[in-house]
Structures are given as structure tokens and as C-alpha cells.
Amino acid sequence: MKWEDLADQPCSIARSVAVIGDRWTLMILRDAFLGVRRFEAFQTRLGISRTIITERLKLLVAEGVLAKVPYQDRPVRHEYRLTEKGLDLYPVVMAIVNWGDRHYAGEAGAPLLHRHKACGCDFHPVMTCSECHAPVSAREVETRVGPGAA
Amino acid sequence: MKWEDLADQPCSIARSVAVIGDRWTLMILRDAFLGVRRFEAFQTRLGISRTIITERLKLLVAEGVLAKVPYQDRPVRHEYRLTEKGLDLYPVVMAIVNWGDRHYAGEAGAPLLHRHKACGCDFHPVMTCSECHAPVSAREVETRVGPGAA
DNA sequence: TCACCTAAGTTCAGTTTCTGGACGAACCAT
DNA sequence: ATGGTTCGTCCAGAAACTGAACTTAGGTGA
Numbered sequence: 001m002k003w004e005d006l007a008d009q010p011c012s013i014a015r016s017v018a019v020i021g022d023r024w025t026l027m028i029l030r031d032a033f034l035g036v037r038r039f040e041a042f043q044t045r046l047g048i049s050r051t052i053i054t055e056r057l058k059l060l061v062a063e064g065v066l067a068k069v070p071y072q073d074r075p076v077r078h079e080y081r082l083t084e085k086g087l088d089l090y091p092v093v094m095a096i097v098n099w100g101d102r103h104y105a106g107e108a109g110a111p112l113l114h115r116h117k118a119c120g121c122d123f124h125p126v127m128t129c130s131e132c133h134a135p136v137s138a139r140e141v142e143t144r145v146g147p148g149a150a
Numbered sequence: 151m152k153w154e155d156l157a158d159q160p161c162s163i164a165r166s167v168a169v170i171g172d173r174w175t176l177m178i179l180r181d182a183f184l185g186v187r188r189f190e191a192f193q194t195r196l197g198i199s200r201t202i203i204t205e206r207l208k209l210l211v212a213e214g215v216l217a218k219v220p221y222q223d224r225p226v227r228h229e230y231r232l233t234e235k236g237l238d239l240y241p242v243v244m245a246i247v248n249w250g251d252r253h254y255a256g257e258a259g260a261p262l263l264h265r266h267k268a269c270g271c272d273f274h275p276v277m278t279c280s281e282c283h284a285p286v287s288a289r290e291v292e293t294r295v296g297p298g299a300a
Numbered sequence: 301t302c303a304c305c306t307a308a309g310t311t312c313a314g315t316t317t318c319t320g321g322a323c324g325a326a327c328c329a330t
Numbered sequence: 331a332t333g334g335t336t337c338g339t340c341c342a343g344a345a346a347c348t349g350a351a352c353t354t355a356g357g358t359g360a
Contacts, residue, residue, distance in 0.1 A: 013243065030163045099162075113295070317345080
């Protein structure tokens, strides 16, 4: 299987991974959530080939995760902003951050802190059940085939 | 930058992505959470090169995400099981599933349903604040440098 | 006017990684 | 002894990634 074919699978993970499941794409999204918007800034921060930046940004725009909007004329320059669909990826990014904080942070602690404006506290994300609002762990869940299966 | 260098960055995303931020690794984890444990099963389900399966499983074992445990002698055969560290990736996987369900599910609905055993309902994951327990969205969070920064 | 700068790409040769398919090892069943 | 199972390894060709130079379109300072 080639990874372009992932998008055609009857699996939400495969379809998401076809869009965001790539090392550099995830790093671009991290930076996007940290407020990075310009081509040069992505390139400088990540230190990777401009070719890859171009290609990944193009895919994210095509998928509606980022929007390419002009921020000046003469010459026209664009910036890349997270769309609503892009902002919906926040739980994914935070879940990855949290796993990294738990398992790869050094003595000193987490490299970044996240403050919930509503309550004013530094927090970490907790995955809860949409129905009973209790925290959920892997062992408490049963998965079965749904209506959208092949 | 090469992606092996991601692990050395003072960023939890980079460090996590160095381990799991690869298309096939994420697909392997999906299958692992669905109960797949054997080399042949991963290979058949994913339909990708055995070389890649070997390499990815090796990395996940080296990182302590999967454990290689013998399930028979003569000949010795091993299976790959999620460790506690691996199970900690459940929020990551569920966040990705949920994003796919929201943005790529067809008319019919989600390909898979998840039932929370504790309350008996089909649910989707909600990211909440560890401190005030309210749902959190991207715009409600302020990020700043933490103690583990470079 | 001329030289230099910025932002956002494009192009390209060389290197690394991935793919598909064959092959190997160690055992079991008939 | 022939074939099957499970878990790999090996290899040539294809695809992706890298680093560096180049392009476009305009702006800046002297």
C-alpha cells in the first residue's frame, strides 16, 4: 500500500493520517498552533528543505486545515492560518504534547506550559467521555463496527 | 534537519513525533489498539513492506511502546503488546479518530463506534482541563515557556 | 542608479528511504 | 518428504528528502 491510498480506507485514522500523519506536517502544525504563519518562519524554525515546506503547506491548504491569506500587496505575500478544521486538531496536538511531557520530559519538567484562560490554571489535557463526562482510558472502551464501515 | 534529530529538541511534540509521527507507525498503533499483536497480522492488514513493519516494530519496542513477548516455544514466536506507555497513547489515537470522524466520515457516519463501558454509551472523546474539568478549545489556552525549555 | 535586501517559492543533482518480491530459518502436520 | 506457518532478512528499483543555488517581484539606502 502507498500512503496516498490511506485516504480511501474506511477508517478515520487512515484518512486523518493521510493528511497529518507525517513528521514534518505534525511539526508544521505545532508551529501553526504556536502562532507561526509565514513560509520563512516555518522554514527557519524547522530547518528543513524548502521543498518539503512548500509541499506540506500546499497539502494542508488543499485539505482546508490551513488557509492561505494575503497580508500585503506589492508584492503579494501570503500567510498560512489555521482554519476551524485546523483548530479542531488541537486535541490531537495536545494529546501528543502530553504524551511527550509524560514520557520524555527531563528532570526540569515540561518545555512548555499551557494555561487555561477560563480557570487561570496550568493544565494538562484529560480525555473524557462525551456522555458521562468521566475520564476515559483505553481499557474502558469497547470498539465495534459503525454505520460508516465498508 | 533530519528526523532522527527531532528526539533531541526541547519540545515534547518533536520528541513524540520522533517515535510515533510516521504514517505507518500510527497505523500500526491503530491496529495494536484494535487487538492486533502478530507480525503477520500487521503485515496483512496494512499491506505494506515487511521491511517497514520490522523496522517500526523494532523502534516501538526500543521505545517501550510495545513489548515483545513470547507466546509459544518450539519455535519461539513473539507477539507485540502495548505497554503502559503504549496505552498512554490512547488519547492521541482517539483524538485522531475523532478528527477523522468529524471531517472525513461519509453520509453513513463513523466507520467505528466506541462504547464507554462505565456508562454504556457510545461516545466521542472530549478534551478537558485537568484543573477545572471544563472542555478546552484552542483559543482558550495560553502557551508559555516552561521549566524544561532549553 | 546601483547594490543589496526580503518573502515566497522553484529547480536540480545526490542521498536516503520505501517498495515488492524472493528467500531463509525453525518448526509442525500428513 | 512435501507443504504450511510465522517471523523475519536481502536486494534492486522507485520514490521521497536534502542542501544549495536560482527566480520573481518589489523595497531600501546612498
